[in-house]
Amino acid sequence: MTLAPTQTRAPDPVPASRRARRRVPVGLSLAALVAASIAVLPLLYLAFRAGQLNADRVAEVATRVRSLEQLGRSVLLAAVVTAGSLVLGVGSAWVVARTDVPLRRLWAVLAALPLAVPTYVAAYAWIAAVPEVAGFGGAACVLILCCYPYVYLPVVATLRGVDPAWEEASRSAGVGPLATFLRVTLRQIRPAAAAGSLLVALYVLSDFGSVSILRYETLTVGIYRSFTNNPFDRTAPVVLSGLLVLVTAIVVVGEARSRGRGRYSRLGGGAARPAQVVRLGARRAPLLAGMAAVSGLALGVPAVSLAYWLAVGQSATLDLPGIIGAASTSVVFAAGGAVVTTLLALPVGLLAARHAGWFPRLMERAAYVGHAVPGVVVALSLVFFAVNYAFGLYQSVPLVLFAYAVLFLPLAVAGVHASAAQSPPDLEEVARSLGSRPLEVLRRVTLPLAAPGIAAAAVLVFVTSMKELTATLMLQPTGTSTLATELWTQTSTRAYAAAAPYAAVLVLLSAVPAYLLGRRSGRWGGGGT
Amino acid sequence: MSELVVTGLCKSFGTTVVLTGIDLTVPSGSLAAVLGPSGCGKTTLLRIVAGFERADGGRVELAGCTVSGPSVDVAPERRRIGIVPQEGALFPHLSVGRNVGYGLSRGTRRSSGRVAEVLDLVGLRGYAERMPHELSGGQQQRVAVARALAPRPSLILLDEPFSALDTGLRAEVRADVCTALRADGATAVLVTHDQEEAMSTADLVAVMRAGRMVQAASPRDLYLGPADLGVASFVGDTVLLEGTLSGRRALTALGSLAVRDPVPAGGAVRVVLRPEQLVLSANGDGVPARVREQVFFGHDALVHLELGDGALVTARSLDCAWALPGLDVRLRVRGEVTCFTR
Numbered sequence: 001m002t003l004a005p006t007q008t009r010a011p012d013p014v015p016a017s018r019r020a021r022r023r024v025p026v027g028l029s030l031a032a033l034v035a036a037s038i039a040v041l042p043l044l045y046l047a048f049r050a051g052q053l054n055a056d057r058v059a060e061v062a063t064r065v066r067s068l069e070q071l072g073r074s075v076l077l078a079a080v081v082t083a084g085s086l087v088l089g090v091g092s093a094w095v096v097a098r099t100d101v102p103l104r105r106l107w108a109v110l111a112a113l114p115l116a117v118p119t120y121v122a123a124y125a126w127i128a129a130v131p132e133v134a135g136f137g138g139a140a141c142v143l144i145l146c147c148y149p150y151v152y153l154p155v156v157a158t159l160r161g162v163d164p165a166w167e168e169a170s171r172s173a174g175v176g177p178l179a180t181f182l183r184v185t186l187r188q189i190r191p192a193a194a195a196g197s198l199l200v201a202l203y204v205l206s207d208f209g210s211v212s213i214l215r216y217e218t219l220t221v222g223i224y225r226s227f228t229n230n231p232f233d234r235t236a237p238v239v240l241s242g243l244l245v246l247v248t249a250i251v252v253v254g255e256a257r258s259r260g261r262g263r264y265s266r267l268g269g270g271a272a273r274p275a276q277v278v279r280l281g282a283r284r285a286p287l288l289a290g291m292a293a294v295s296g297l298a299l300g301v302p303a304v305s306l307a308y309w310l311a312v313g314q315s316a317t318l319d320l321p322g323i324i325g326a327a328s329t330s331v332v333f334a335a336g337g338a339v340v341t342t343l344l345a346l347p348v349g350l351l352a353a354r355h356a357g358w359f360p361r362l363m364e365r366a367a368y369v370g371h372a373v374p375g376v377v378v379a380l381s382l383v384f385f386a387v388n389y390a391f392g393l394y395q396s397v398p399l400v401l402f403a404y405a406v407l408f409l410p411l412a413v414a415g416v417h418a419s420a421a422q423s424p425p426d427l428e429e430v431a432r433s434l435g436s437r438p439l440e441v442l443r444r445v446t447l448p449l450a451a452p453g454i455a456a457a458a459v460l461v462f463v464t465s466m467k468e469l470t471a472t473l474m475l476q477p478t479g480t481s482t483l484a485t486e487l488w489t490q491t492s493t494r495a496y497a498a499a500a501p502y503a504a505v506l507v508l509l510s511a512v513p514a515y516l517l518g519r520r521s522g523r524w525g526g527g528g529t
Numbered sequence: 530m531s532e533l534v535v536t537g538l539c540k541s542f543g544t545t546v547v548l549t550g551i552d553l554t555v556p557s558g559s560l561a562a563v564l565g566p567s568g569c570g571k572t573t574l575l576r577i578v579a580g581f582e583r584a585d586g587g588r589v590e591l592a593g594c595t596v597s598g599p600s601v602d603v604a605p606e607r608r609r610i611g612i613v614p615q616e617g618a619l620f621p622h623l624s625v626g627r628n629v630g631y632g633l634s635r636g637t638r639r640s641s642g643r644v645a646e647v648l649d650l651v652g653l654r655g656y657a658e659r660m661p662h663e664l665s666g667g668q669q670q671r672v673a674v675a676r677a678l679a680p681r682p683s684l685i686l687l688d689e690p691f692s693a694l695d696t697g698l699r700a701e702v703r704a705d706v707c708t709a710l711r712a713d714g715a716t717a718v719l720v721t722h723d724q725e726e727a728m729s730t731a732d733l734v735a736v737m738r739a740g741r742m743v744q745a746a747s748p749r750d751l752y753l754g755p756a757d758l759g760v761a762s763f764v765g766d767t768v769l770l771e772g773t774l775s776g777r778r779a780l781t782a783l784g785s786l787a788v789r790d791p792v793p794a795g796g797a798v799r800v801v802l803r804p805e806q807l808v809l810s811a812n813g814d815g816v817p818a819r820v821r822e823q824v825f826f827g828h829d830a831l832v833h834l835e836l837g838d839g840a841l842v843t844a845r846s847l848d849c850a851w852a853l854p855g856l857d858v859r860l861r862v863r864g865e866v867t868c869f870t871r
Binding site: 427433448449 | 580605610673680
């Protein structure tokens with residue numbers, strides 16, 4: 001039978017906002033609310049404390065020359081490191097993605113690698129090798145070398161995906177290669193570069209470990225000092241924390257604003273042809289030397305310095321029980337942090353992946369607060385909270401894990417959301433129609449399907465928690481210490497040989513899961529304080 | 530028994546009206562097809578029946594119990610309605626056997642042999658240990674049907690289950706699935722935009738258009754007695770003629786033709802018939818016509834003809850190799866025609 005072709009073959013379109021119509025389960029919502037509340041508690045409590053302060057004292061602290069100097073140093077360092085990372089990150093991305101520089105694949109891997117080394121480990125290695133790096137210049141250089149992968153990674157991915165047709169159109173319109181790069185290519189990579197710069201700026205503003213080791217007193221160091229010098233004075237640390245949160249908020253809002261205007265440079269997906277490779281010719285040698293120099297400074301110097309101090313330490317007394325103790329504390333804290341954070345992230349991520357509407361969105365936003373709040377601020381708030389309302393928790397392991405949860409919830413929520421979004425909602429509907437109640441669907445379908453992604457998120461939190469220094473330092477129970485805090489303590493007394501084994505074990509321990517993660521996803525996970 | 534009765538179903542998404550007063554009755558043990566173009570609301574109807582959407586008004590009754598109504602909204606897992614989604618949606622982490630056994634209680638899964646029984650029904654005996662990704666598209670669709678059948682639901686809903694399959698495979702899978710549904714005595718509703726699929730598989734075809742139910746009838750009645758011109762051309766090729774009604778006969782360029790019930794009030798009418806109702810002969814009785822073109826399809830051919838008054842008609846014929854363009858032939862109408870008031 002031949003029939004009139006009056007119909008199309010397209011299937012019925014799914015209602016545009018189908019996610020929105022599904023009833024939001026009460027249990028899941030309550031669990032997400034708990035997680036989101038935990039994420040915003042430190043910031044809210046800090047605001048509450050700030051509201052109770054004596055206004056005159058606040059003004060006095062805020063206008064102290066020392067406070068303003070610390071604020072200025074934080075802003076200056078963030079600006080310089082961001083600019084430097086932008087230059088180094090975009091430059092190496094272009095060399096790796098668009099030129100015929102020798103050993104391209106090697107540079108592609110090496111340029112991402114500094115992310116795996118905690119910045120305070122790099123800072124320790126540098127100051128132990130070259131004491132002159134102390135101060136602004138050294139801190140800026142070390143942080144640029146550690147942070148430029150935040151810009152390099154998104155930009156190199158974008159450069160590889162960019163449709164070369166625009167550049168070709170520009171060249172055939174009579175515009176030279178350099179002008180084309182400036183006028184066309186740079187615009188295309190702008191969103192990626194801006195996102196990377198935001199990460200760098202937030203990182204530098206919240207960084208405590210490396211600036212304290214490199215003896216450059218920024219706001220985070222100021223907060224820590226005012227807190228340890230006089231634990232009974234609540235005004236100074238709270239006011240300084242307020243200043244730091246304010247600067248952070250300005251950076252986040254500013255980046256969001258600039259992104260809104262940059263809409264024209266949005267890139268389409270789809271498989272574009274690979275861009276033409278620039279033949280470097282005579283410029284090969286200097287560029288090759290440049291790439292080698294960057295990797296040598298970012299990875300080689302810390303590695304050599306660490307190896308040297310390890311060798312020196314062999315002859316000195318090797319505190320093996322101390323190292324093993326710190327390593328096991330690190331692993332236990334990080335594992336606990338991974339479990340707690342992932343459990344809290346589950347309801348938020350599942351809710352956001354499965355339901356639209358203001359409530360799931362609000363919960364997810366709230367869970368992301370920790371992304372922009374420095375660890376020193378979270379820790380400070382938790383200390384005050386515990387001292388006032390739950391003294392039993394003060395300097396206890398649960399409080400450390402609480403801080404990890406606040407700080408790393410964004411990582412875990414992103415992982416859970418992405419992996420849950422991968423399994424189609426059809427599967428859950430089929431399961432319902434076969435007689436499974438919502439909780440049973442979660443147990444038998446949703447979670448098993450999302451399990452690999454959730455496990456990866458947990459590993460990422462584990463690695464990041466293991467490298468965490470600031471909050472751990474302020475919250476860890478008396479008498480215990482992790483690899484990170486022990487390294488910091490030894491370094492601050494200039495016991496470089498004694499510090500070396502802690503740094504080495506820390507790098508080794510976090511390299512294993514980071515390697516597993518990298519193999520799974522093909523790229524390195526970022527983040528860390 | 531498990532009769533499905535839908536009455537007065539309404540649904541809007543925001544300001545977009547998707548369903549308006551849908552009525553549908555599917556007798557127990559029969560296979561109904563909901564047929565309509567993309568975006569006519571048929572998938573929404575299915576999702577309301579399954580319990581994934583809430584209707585704004587109207588009622589869904591299954592086996593005499595209201596499952597969806599003004600104050601009733603039974604959860605999907607308590608409706609005993611199996612669904613077969615478009616692309617099968619097999620659980621990728623479970624073997625074929627575990628997919629099929631998903632809806633069975635642990636005891637039943639082990640002891641009853643129901644899993645093997647339904648796999649047998651869909652022609653996949655011995656596939657229980659395979660994983661879904663090891664199956665072809667057609668096999669996956671068969672497993673999805675077996676999974677829906679396994680807990681013996683009151684009703685099975687199939688949402689365009691064959692549209693993702695290759696044309697060749699589609700007919701085969703469709704036939705096997707329908708055989709399996711009938712062998713298990715299931716009541717089923719199949720949603721499709723493919724009229725060939727609807728006509729060839731269902732006991733009852735319900736045609737939807739722009740959120741309304743236009744006509745629900747057996748495939749034969751639908752084809753021969755469409756409710757309006759839109760249905761007529763949606764379910765098959767048509768020959769359209771102007772005519773004047775006189776009693777139970779219509780006077781047209783093809784002569785005086787017998788009109789099928791219901792006969793409209795009278796006067797000027799539009800006459801609809803099917804190309805295969807036109808009989809071609811070289812010289813016999815009938816009105817004269819000239820062949821303009823012949824389109825050969827293999828199993829049959831369409832002959833485009835011009836009548837004396839210049840009207841164009843199309844005849845379908847199995848044996849018309851002789852009807853070459855330019856030839857004068859005779860045309861006769863077989864059977865009754867349908868008339869609509871103009």
